[in-house]
Amino acid sequence: MNFMSDIARRWLQGTQVCIGLDPFVDRLPTHFQLQPDGILAFNRAIIDATADIACCFKPQFAHFAAEQAEDQLKASIAYIKSHYPDIPVILDSKRGDIGSTAAMYAREAFEHYGADALTVNPYMGSDTVLPFAKYRDKGVILLCRTSNPSAAEFQNLLIDGEPLYIHVARRAQQHWNANGNIALVVGATAADEMARIRDVAPDLPFLVPGIGAQGGDLAATVRHGQTASGKGLMINASRSILYASNGSNFAEAARAEAIRLRDQIQAMSS
């Protein structure tokens, strides 16, 4: 498998939807809350219901770690790899550390958990990026302009007339992408920023959080975020899909919501 070519193939197949696997235990349908390994069972049902709609899956590490359910995270990824080997998995763990330690986080994500890509925080610079990027077939998705309310506190500070997130994007494009495996996190809540980032990183894929619960603008995301070829996005939806219903029809409701989002994006795409 190669993360970037697998994502590109899913784009050609007509989906730019990333399904975020963010289990909130108290929002799962009740029988999963009571069941041992209920998170895994819930994830399997969501995965089965949405795999043909997803361009990728993105389990969020903290949601499993908070529940001491790292084994169910690993098993969820293994389930995707064995049943839907064409669908890449991004481990959203936002790691970042000095070089020798980053190499250990690469082993955690790629070898232990079997992910195809992970998210990385660039604050510590090249040392923290390159130990991941040297895995040529794996994707490295750098926080650039995030979707949260306080993202601008540091990311939008101006350096030589340009915000910090532009400096991150330019370094990613020019210095870190020798293996063609770098992507950026760009929040849907920051449409203007997205357009500027697309200017300096014309070909890097964007992982886009912030649609749905966080109030991001889907139309602006598609307009400002896509590459010249009308692709380039992994638009994440988590809660709006996972918890579309908490009744016995949760999987059908999740599928319907994933289809709705996919079709909305495709209709907006150039």
Place this chain on the structure above:
Amino acid sequence: MNFMSDIARRWLQGTQVCIGLDPFVDRLPTHFQLQPDGILAFNRAIIDATADIACCFKPQFAHFAAEQAEDQLKASIAYIKSHYPDIPVILDSKRGDIGSTAAMYAREAFEHYGADALTVNPYMGSDTVLPFAKYRDKGVILLCRTSNPSAAEFQNLLIDGEPLYIHVARRAQQHWNANGNIALVVGATAADEMARIRDVAPDLPFLVPGIGAQGGDLAATVRHGQTASGKGLMINASRSILYASNGSNFAEAARAEAIRLRDQIQAMSS
């Protein structure tokens, strides 16, 4: 327990040495490499040999995760808490995410692993800091100016004439420290930066990596990093202590190295 008051008590008892628990399996004495739970057994020996010298212990998450030894991380922290309840434990995991996810990482560090403090990456701003800081008795140690070679790529970029790390330090001091539980990571490899950070954050404790293998300057660290009262530092040493010997005398050698460092720091202190 309260992290900050426990650290302050250890300073008064004459130590500013943080013992980093960074197990490299292939550097452990051979019998630990062959033994089930050998990392834990090694850590216990190091902890027993150095607890009276340490102002705190700092296990590095990635070293355990890369070996799929998270259970030995948890057991190592539990060992410290049960045998040396006065010595605080910093989980060095450099977490950082949107608010609801940061709250889950707080549960991971403080509830699941039982740490007294953790390291946090501030790139995403207040949202990522405050869910940790609201645990009043826990410490939140923010990456400010790190010790790695590429740290300056973003951290030293100038914003309104001041580097990014100063903006981080000032926000930590002025906006995030309402509970008095914020500290900063400031690398020993950046002595000039340390002096500037001490100016804007006169009372925040500094966790100082970069002594030893990374070539940081101990004398400059003590001179530029201490607070007006001649305290304020948690100077980390990992490899120089853990692997002082890989013979059967490894624990005695670790203890001797920890004492040497503690005494060196105290002799330099005002």
